[in-house]
Amino acid sequence: ITCVEVTNQLRLGEERAAYGLIPWSVTALIGKKRRKLLLYADSARMALDVAKDWIELNCSGTFHIVGLKMFDHCVFIKEPQKEVDPNESAEEQDDETPEFYKVEVALRYRDTGTTRNDTFVLLTKDVDTAATAIHDWIVHDVRNNPDLDDTQKAAALDFDLTVISGVTIPCYGFIEREFSEVYYAHRPNGLE
Known part of the structure; x- marks a missing residue:
């Protein structure tokens, strides 16, 4: 060691611990292709760790990793995929490939x-199907809320429920909330 410098600068900022998982988008260059992943994390650091682990697996x-963005006030929901009826003809079966949609809705009570x-991101075939899935998700969420009488x-x-806007967004994949919850429950740095 040739030189050591000591400073007495007062550090005024203190990093706040986050409480709960919030939606994030991580963009990674995988091979030669840019891929966007949607996931839940409590911080940018955790979002990077979750994305890195998922990509490795x-x-x-x-x-x-080339990009990171927090989705403020957004909910990721997973629309249950409809079972295919073997008795339906090829014309009756909907062969549209689902895409990720970012849908903003107005809820009037x-x-x-x-x-x-509210804003939702989900994998679905169109905006109308997204609106139905969002409605069903809200109903399920309210009915299962133990804090409400x-x-x-x-x-x-x-x-x-009124759809304000609905657009497709480029997305490679959605990392399940349960995958992130393991990180949240067992933080590698020992924070609880």
Whole structure:
């Protein structure tokens, strides 16, 4: 060691620990292709760790993380895929390949008349199907919310849903919330 410098600078900032998992988008150069992954994480650091681990497990070759973005006020939902009926003819079966859609909706609650906008990202075949999946997800979420009593649930379920916008977004894959929850529960740096 040729030189050591000591400083007495006062550090005013303190990193805040995040509480809960929020949506993130990580872009990686896998081989020679840019791939966007959607996932849940509590911080940028955790998002990078989850994406790196998932890519190592699911993709062959080299990769490099080139982008990271937090999806503010957004919900990723997984639309249950419809079973194919073997009795349907080829014309009756819908052969559209599902794509990732970013859909902004307005929820107007009938009892109060208030409106709230929410954004959802989901894998689906079109915006109309996305609207149905979003409606079903909200109903399921409200019915299974232990913090609401029956009166509050009834009020929360009395709403009109209007699609404001719906666009396809380029996305390689969605990393399941459960994959990220393992990182959140067992943080490698020992933070709890």
